[in-house]
Amino acid sequence: MSYQQRVLRVMRYIEDHLDEELSLDHLAGVACFSPFHFHRIFRGMTGEPVKEHVRRLRLERAAGRLQQGAGPIIDIALEAGYESHEGFTRAFHARYGESPAEFREAQSVHLLRLPARWAVAARHTGPYAEVGEAWQRLFALAGPARLLGPGLEYFGIVHDDPDATEPAAQRYDAALKVKPGTAPPAGLDVVELPEREFAVLRHSGPYHLLGLTYARLCGEWLPQSGREAAWTASIEYYRNDPRSTPPERLITDIYLPLE
Numbered sequence: 001m002s003y004q005q006r007v008l009r010v011m012r013y014i015e016d017h018l019d020e021e022l023s024l025d026h027l028a029g030v031a032c033f034s035p036f037h038f039h040r041i042f043r044g045m046t047g048e049p050v051k052e053h054v055r056r057l058r059l060e061r062a063a064g065r066l067q068q069g070a071g072p073i074i075d076i077a078l079e080a081g082y083e084s085h086e087g088f089t090r091a092f093h094a095r096y097g098e099s100p101a102e103f104r105e106a107q108s109v110h111l112l113r114l115p116a117r118w119a120v121a122a123r124h125t126g127p128y129a130e131v132g133e134a135w136q137r138l139f140a141l142a143g144p145a146r147l148l149g150p151g152l153e154y155f156g157i158v159h160d161d162p163d164a165t166e167p168a169a170q171r172y173d174a175a176l177k178v179k180p181g182t183a184p185p186a187g188l189d190v191v192e193l194p195e196r197e198f199a200v201l202r203h204s205g206p207y208h209l210l211g212l213t214y215a216r217l218c219g220e221w222l223p224q225s226g227r228e229a230a231w232t233a234s235i236e237y238y239r240n241d242p243r244s245t246p247p248e249r250l251i252t253d254i255y256l257p258l259e
Contacts (some may be wrong), residue, residue: 006031007045014054018061019079022054055081059095060248062088063204066104067216073100096204097249106202109221114198114255119191120147120184121157121173128162129208134174138188142176145185153177156236157191162211173233196230198255206247210236210254217256230257 001009010031014022027050028038043049048056058080065076077088077100092100120142124134142148159171175191184190199221203213214234222229239251 001032003041003045006033007042010042011046011053015057018054018058024050055091056095059092062092062100063096063103066100067107073104076100095248097251103204106204109199109201109217109225111258112198112200112255114193114196116195117177117193118180118182119155119173119175119177119193120182120188121175121191122188124172124174125168126170127167128158128170128172131156131172131174134172138174138176141185141187147176147178147182147185154238156238158234158236193235196232197258198235199225199227199258201254201256203252203254204248205250207242207250207252210252213252213254217254222256228259230259232257 010027013030014027024039025035028035031038031042033041039050042053046053062076062080065071065079066073073088074085077085080088082088082091089099092098092103096103098106120138122134122138122141124131138154139148154174154176157173157175159173160169162170173189173191182190199217201213201217201221203210218229234257235255237253237255239253240249242250
């Protein structure tokens with residue numbers, strides 16, 4: 001068995017036994033490595049120490065429990081291997097930038113009415129995973145036009161459901177809020193967004209997992225709410241900068257338009 005296969009074996013073992021005591025000696029035995037060398041081998045091949053790997057997986061599971069509203073926070077803390085609420089809160093805040101209580105509160109859907117807004121936007125047509133080019137184009141053109149400054153408000157306008165529209169046809173606008181009547185720089189479009197009520201749900205984590213939060217909002221909350229989704233684009237507000245924020249700490253507020 002190769003080194004890669006042995007490390008993968010112990011990683012799968014950890015995932016299946018998160019509720020158990022996972023000592024270095026025991027995990028070294030699972031991987032068939034010497035306890036003396038196992039720690040260095042694991043860190044060198046995965047990029048993180050064994051204990052940090054286990055801690056991260058337990059915290060990620062705890063975040064999932066909080067999103068689901070599953071039980072008291074102290075029970076989730078104990079399940080994650082922490083003996084106190086305070087220790088769990090410190091570790092959770094260090095990873096996600098907010099306390100477990102704040103994280104859970106942000107996972108609840110709330111209704112918000114936004115006033116009419118103007119924006120300049122760069123259109124992207126193609127897979128949503130490739131929208132970065134539209135953002136680069138937006139800021140490259142907005143900067144010389146002096147549209148960037150303090151209090152910058154930017155958001156994505158998501159026109160299509162990636163589960164229903166083939167990747168090549170998916171439409172997305174990288175948008176920057178501007179004052180009404182602002183003339184757009186060449187290469188950008190003006191978008192007028194009317195006043196509307198939205199259901200808002202926060203997504204914490206990598207952008208490629210946004211679909212899970214959309215599924216929760218549209219597949220769980222909406223059918224039980226008695227409301228109807230409007231036949232228009234959703235909006236994504238990005239609350240931190242992906243260039244300087246670890247993927248697991250990215251925060252996106254999803255705005256689902258309502259009739």
